[in-house]
Amino acid sequence: GAGVSQSPSNKVTEKGKDVELRCDPISGHTALYWYRQSLGQGLEFLIYFQGNSAPDKSGLPSDRFSAERTGGSVSTLTIQRTQQEDSAVYLCASSLAVSGGPADTQYFGPGTRLTVL
């Protein structure tokens, strides 16, 4: 079946502009995660959605970052007034469940490379 998809694949923007990044999780997956990967580093957790519950926003680096998930499926990560330090690869992942065991394995999309000039 189809995996996690993300769009756009690459995004170049000017400092101060707003950007929207999209994630389509695997069908039927209840949990969705956003991570940020800066050059040469591991991933940094940003936000987590589970079903219809309120999202866990504890990883968002500033109030310029926000995310929503519509209908328990597609998610959009929005960065307002982008800064050069926002340049990174933004990865989305989804999992079937979060209860423990193999069903909570996170499957990743190919990411969006964001470059802020």
Add this chain to the structure above:
Amino acid sequence: AQTVTQSQPEMSVQEAETVTLSCTYDTSESDYYLFWYKQPPSRQMILVIRQEAYKQQNATENRFSVNFQKAAKSFSLKISDSQLGDAAMYFCAYRSVWDSNYQLIWGAGTKLIIKP
């Protein structure tokens, strides 16, 4: 807070040989999950292997196996019969059983180069 350390920024191995990638972690928890993910140039993270901390038996997946040393907080990945397609960044990750957001905590990665 938990941390994950990968001390080898880059490793190289001859095709068909065996290579071991190191990972150590710090936690005060007794129950957790550990993962190795592979990230090829396509950027997509691919799960290689998963280990539950309560299991003493080391996980294996075909040519990939781990050496899980709970007391030492070490979780190394062994790749046998290395193939050109194994070339990628390899990330070690930790997940707490108790975190309400189920986030993965990541090491900085090891770049694996396969020499033909």
